[in-house]
Amino acid sequence: MIRVGVIGARGRMGSEAVRAVEAAPDLELVAAIGSGDALDALDGADVAVDLTRPDVVMDNVKWCLDREIHVVAGTSGFTPERVAAVRGWLAKAPGTGVVIAPNFGIGAVLMMQFAARAARFFESVEVIELHHPKKVDAPSGTAARTAELIAAARAEAGLGAMPDATAEELDGARGADVAGVRVHSVRSAGYVASQEVLFGGPGERMSIRHDSLDRESFMPGVLLSIREVVKRPGLTHGLDALLG
Ligand SMILES: NC(=O)C1=CN([C@@H]2O[C@H](COP(=O)(O)OP(=O)(O)OC[C@H]3O[C@@H](n4cnc5c(N)ncnc54)[C@H](OP(=O)(O)O)[C@@H]3O)[C@@H](O)[C@H]2O)C=CC1
Numbered sequence: 001m002i003r004v005g006v007i008g009a010r011g012r013m014g015s016e017a018v019r020a021v022e023a024a025p026d027l028e029l030v031a032a033i034g035s036g037d038a039l040d041a042l043d044g045a046d047v048a049v050d051l052t053r054p055d056v057v058m059d060n061v062k063w064c065l066d067r068e069i070h071v072v073a074g075t076s077g078f079t080p081e082r083v084a085a086v087r088g089w090l091a092k093a094p095g096t097g098v099v100i101a102p103n104f105g106i107g108a109v110l111m112m113q114f115a116a117r118a119a120r121f122f123e124s125v126e127v128i129e130l131h132h133p134k135k136v137d138a139p140s141g142t143a144a145r146t147a148e149l150i151a152a153a154r155a156e157a158g159l160g161a162m163p164d165a166t167a168e169e170l171d172g173a174r175g176a177d178v179a180g181v182r183v184h185s186v187r188s189a190g191y192v193a194s195q196e197v198l199f200g201g202p203g204e205r206m207s208i209r210h211d212s213l214d215r216e217s218f219m220p221g222v223l224l225s226i227r228e229v230v231k232r233p234g235l236t237h238g239l240d241a242l243l244g
């Protein structure tokens, strides 16, 4: 049995994760921690799953790594600087694993992979992410990571800046610049989590879209990450490596 604690257990994702862990025959829920609860309840846990907020997740990860508790971090906000900080902490806990999962959805992981693969073939690319209006951060972690992957693929292919004649702009009209890729965030009732990556080249365009219609879409990825993190010391960034 893998002993699991969920941090953010009363939230939208955390409560789903609690149910999923409780229903899994090889996992035991040993802690369900909400805001205001002490992390000490994680003593004895093998894995902590963090589904909280970008402003608290780093402290939680550090607390767990100081105690050699493996971490599955689904919370958004993992900038390259934060990922580097986690790597640094892991260097002092070499037997411990961390999975940072910008998105647990299998389709979303594929959408990010496909986008990175297509990136070198198009001169233009922009990302539109659409989420429920209770989301506290923008752009989404998924969109930011997608932009980073696209930017890396473009750089590797020797592509320069994208064509864009914008000379006058209402603040925000062209979205956020993430590693040179424009990311547009929509917040609207009726959405859980969606993303579309738009590519353009001479005489053609292509879009790759993924929609999570229900948070149950994330649960297979949460369970896979828990089962894998105990076998993988060090940092795993994204579910790609876990999917084979
Ligand atoms: N990787 C993925 O596939 C997915 C990631 N996410 C990410 O997961 C995170 C949570 O999303 P969501 O569930 O929608 O958000 P919610 O606001 O519904 O849940 C967050 C929960 O964290 C709790 N919390 C806040 N601070 C602490 C703390 N210091 N210790 C313990 N618990 C705390 C909150 O408690 P309280 O309400 O009392 O403040 C709340 O219950 C977000 O960053 C989101 O982007 C979401 C969906 C999928």
Ligand SMILES: O=C(O)C1=N[C@H](C(=O)O)C[C@H](O)C1
Binding pocket: 076, 102, 103, 104, 131, 132, 135, 139, 140, 141, 142, 143, 192, 193, 194
């Ligand atoms: O807050 C959400 O809901 C989601 N957050 C993650 C993100 O920021 O990418 C994953 C998914 O998009 C749902």
